[in-house]
Amino acid sequence: MTTLRIADGRVLHPDFSVTESDVLVDRESGEIVAVGDVAAGDETLDASGCLVMPGLVNAHCHAAMTLLRGYADDKPLECWLREDVWPVEAELTAEDVRVGTELALVELIRSGTTAFADMYFEMAEVAEAVADAGVRARLGHGVVGVGKDADAARADHEESLAFAREYDGAADGRIRTVYAPHSLTTVSEELLREYVPDARAAGVPVHYHANETADEVDPVVEEHGERPLAYADDLGLLGESDFLAHGVHSDASEIALLAERGTAVVHCPASNMKLASGAAPVPAYREAGVTVALGTDGAASNNDLDLFDEMRDAAMLGKHAAADASAVPAQAAVEMATAGGADALGIDAGRVEAGRNADLAVVDFEAAHLTPTHDAVSHLAYAARGSDVRHTVCDGDVLLRDGEVTVFDEAAVRERAADHAAALVARAESE
Ligand SMILES: N[C@@H](CCSC[C@H]1O[C@@H](n2cnc3c(=O)[nH]cnc32)[C@H](O)[C@@H]1O)C(=O)O
Ligand SMILES: [Zn+2]
Known part of the structure; x- marks a missing residue:
């Protein structure tokens, strides 16, 4: 088993309580193995100052x-x-x-x-x-x-x-x-x-x-x-x-x-x-x-x-x-x-708990608009934005690491999309 430890964050549990916990993920099975104090993993994703929530x-x-x-x-x-x-x-x-x-x-x-x-x-x-x-x-x-x-x-x-x-x-x-x-x-x-x-x-x-x-x-x-x-x-x-x-x-x-x-x-x-x-x-x-x-x-x-x-x-x-x-x-x-x-x-996810698929979002709470944190759930619904997400993990793989998309060349995707959108609209309007 190769593991990923999402370390030193606070975790949103299925009952909506929040505690300081690590999350250990089995990268091969893509499942959460443990939520709690985890000593080590083969790889670590820093979640200090962050809330670890279901993707x-x-x-x-x-x-x-x-x-x-x-x-x-x-x-x-x-x-x-x-x-x-x-x-x-x-x-x-x-x-x-x-x-x-x-x-x-x-x-x-x-x-x-x-x-x-x-x-x-x-x-x-x-x-x-x-x-x-x-x-x-x-x-x-x-x-x-x-x-x-x-x-x-x-x-x-x-x-x-x-x-x-x-x-x-x-x-x-x-x-x-x-x-x-x-x-x-x-x-x-x-x-x-x-x-x-x-x-x-x-x-x-x-x-x-x-x-x-x-x-x-x-x-x-x-x-x-x-x-x-x-x-x-x-x-x-x-x-x-x-x-x-x-x-x-x-x-x-x-x-x-x-x-x-x-x-x-x-x-x-x-x-x-x-x-x-x-x-x-x-x-x-x-x-x-x-x-x-x-x-x-x-x-x-x-x-x-x-x-x-x-x-x-x-x-x-x-x-x-x-x-x-x-x-x-x-x-x-x-x-x-x-x-x-x-x-x-029909997906076995949506809850941070052992045995579920490791589909997770790590939200950075160290921001002016998320200070202070009286209630993390309140922040998720009312004050946080998608741009506060620091890491995204799915099936045990890190798709966003420290704000960088790891799976696509983002600049190239944006450029291609803008070009295709312009050509598409031009075709439709010349009909
Ligand atoms: N094969 C179909 C495509 C249907 S895809 C789904 C469709 O839903 C349309 N769509 C997007 N948003 C909405 C909405 O809010 N309500 C209803 N249809 C929508 C979308 O533009 C797309 O045409 C065809 O031959 O037209
Ligand atoms: Zn629709």
């Missing part, structure tokens, strides 16, 4: 949308997708997706994120980038039926399933997959009825957008005569390992249904505020026992991939929407970004 989990993302960051803002979802995003995405090449995903990975690693769920195009490229980056991911090829003829729509579903089957377990198991129909309104009932059973047979969960805006609830009710998540249940889309993004406009019956089925919800507060989609009923989900995770959504509706922002936004939006300062407390925000995300994605 953050970004449970809903479109990573390569970093290329569209700041390209089109200040519109509601439907117009934004149809007028701006989809025309540019129609021009995306495999190489664009690779480069945009690498940029996203640099950003994720820099801000302490060790796992993410991605739904996009050209997912083989995303998988290659994830393999290089050393993080974990739940990847799925997003299926959109609108604007496609029957054959093209069918081919999109087939591609989603083919990717899911081929890549599940890739990169030494760091990559897991999903079948990813985009949403209940952008994919036809007929094809969902046909392909959901194939996903079940393949043993992959389903990841989709649901109840994001009020505008997508009414058409489902009109067409199918039931609430969107009752319709999803009829289609077999509320499995125990499935997770849906947003869940903003869910009513009490849908919340109860999710709790009963064990389907997780990924709350994306920044995206929901930016597109003015509404505020998800996070306290009601949590009270009902629904697993709630956090996601940034794509960088074009956020506009960054920093989960520290998401924790703060989740807490702030939750309080504001409920007119109750206790509605989403700091600990709930941190829990959603760590254990909640790991549970939603």
Whole structure:
């Protein structure tokens, strides 16, 4: 066993207590071996003045949308997708997706994120980038039926399933997959009825957008005569390992249904505020026992991939929407970004304890905006930023060391991404 000792820091434990502890990691198995006083390790990562916490989990993302960051803002979802995003995405090449995903990975690693769920195009490229980056991911090829003829729509579903089957377990198991129909309104009932059973047979969960805006609830009710998540249940889309993004406009019956089925919800507060989609009923989900995770959504509706922002936004939006300062407390925000995300994605992490995967973020608390430290959990939710992360460890490997990304040439990634983004937009605008 070759070990890594994360030394002399304070550790955030699964019960949210904080003590001075070392963390010993087995680099071969990628697991945490011990949390406490550890005499020595083969290698040491200095965590003095830092808090060692579970690596953050970004449970809903479109990573390569970093290329569209700041390209089109200040519109509601439907117009934004149809007028701006989809025309540019129609021009995306495999190489664009690779480069945009690498940029996203640099950003994720820099801000302490060790796992993410991605739904996009050209997912083989995303998988290659994830393999290089050393993080974990739940990847799925997003299926959109609108604007496609029957054959093209069918081919999109087939591609989603083919990717899911081929890549599940890739990169030494760091990559897991999903079948990813985009949403209940952008994919036809007929094809969902046909392909959901194939996903079940393949043993992959389903990841989709649901109840994001009020505008997508009414058409489902009109067409199918039931609430969107009752319709999803009829289609077999509320499995125990499935997770849906947003869940903003869910009513009490849908919340109860999710709790009963064990389907997780990924709350994306920044995206929901930016597109003015509404505020998800996070306290009601949590009270009902629904697993709630956090996601940034794509960088074009956020506009960054920093989960520290998401924790703060989740807490702030939750309080504001409920007119109750206790509605989403700091600990709930941190829990959603760590254990909640790991549970939603089916990853054995999200808690710093022996036997779990060694997916960790080491946050430097020696900063003016983190002084004094009355309560470390409060700081994580309200005052810390992704740029306070000093080291990021995933599967026992150090992906960020003393603020330097070890797995990519960051300057080269940024330059390639800027070039590809400019060329992509130029192609789309000359159409
Ligand atoms: N293969 C599909 C691609 C779907 S990927 C997932 C899609 O989700 C879109 N997207 C990004 N953010 C959101 C959101 O907040 N709600 C709904 N869709 C989004 C994104 O632009 C992308 O088109 C196709 O042929 O169109
Ligand atoms: Zn999305």
